[in-house]
Amino acid sequence: MNAPERLELTCSRAWPPLVVKPLGEWSLRWAGGFTGRANSALAVGDAGHPVGDALEAACDFAHDRGTAPMVQVVRDSPNERAIAAAGWVPATGHGAGHEVAVLTKRHFHVKAPPPGGRFHVKVADEPGVGWWGLTLRAGEDSPAARQVLAGGKVGYGVATLDGAVAGAVRGALVDGWLHVARLEVTPAFRRRGLASALMGAVQTWGAEHGADRAVLQVAERNSGALALYAGLGYAPHHRYRYWVPAPGSCEDSTS
Known part of the structure; x- marks a missing residue:
């Protein structure tokens, strides 16, 4: 697991969902619909299954709990490319913004x-x-x-x-x-x-x-917040995106 993925795991633990189900190194998360970070599959590392099967499991997990399936993944990572190849699409309708910058600061x-x-x-x-x-x-x-x-x-x-x-x-x-x-x-x-x-x-x-170090996650479209944090010494570390199933896909296989 690389540095951006390890930091995503840290951030996830700082923003704990109500339910977490491991899928290999991935995490399926649910928190009653409150925020994308707590209600998406965190696709970092190896899911222990083909990506298509892992995405199907993410769909079933979300459907079983009454939320829309969504995946959070480091931008331009092998996992993101595999998710795109499986037919998922960027979650452009996500209210808080589907592209997020992760900023860090030391000392x-x-x-x-x-x-x-x-x-x-x-x-x-x-x-x-x-x-x-x-x-x-x-x-x-x-x-x-x-x-x-x-x-x-x-x-x-x-x-x-x-x-x-x-x-x-x-x-x-x-x-x-x-x-x-x-x-x-x-x-x-x-x-x-x-x-x-x-x-x-x-x-x-x-x-x-x-x-001894700090991290925060900011939607890329929030230019005011990005300017504030840059002025306080925070620098870009990596970015992540949310992805969702293409319309008509991701049917609930458990029903």
Whole structure:
């Protein structure tokens, strides 16, 4: 397994689905439909079966749980070429974007400058009501979503002003990595340094808990986020894509 695939496994453990079924080195994942990362087959390494058979197993796994089949795979990898050859197509309809950049950073112990104004930024051991309210987007709140976001060793970053949550971020620890996700700032409080302050706070939390490198996953079409993270020292590591069965294929062989 190469470096991009190993890092994808790390990221998957930082974003734990409710159900994981191994298929060789692949993982079939389900979390009630909350995010592609937790509801797709992670196609890294050797599935232990011909790729066509592995994709059929991914279809059956998803159908059995009432979700649409989808595969996450490192871009331009042998697995991706095999998936394309099997007749699957890029998941261009995936809401969050089917092409994703994975960025990494090392030696992130230096704190970001404090935000302007009277904001207070910290990383808590438990998610508060305000953190959930800002982190879960419209239509996302469910027991499955909350279980994914609270799974593992997690730091819940919050920025507050007079007790109101103005920004939030999630940091999860896996094998010396800090996985950063769900950075969000309320529109009324943007352009005041809160995003950088939240990133600095969660990075400091990660370093205090033994992490010496950080990783995050960003849709390639999210140019604003990519610019922010580049300014904070994050560099491209690799990219991945989501693939889905071609229309009319991937029938449920278990029914």
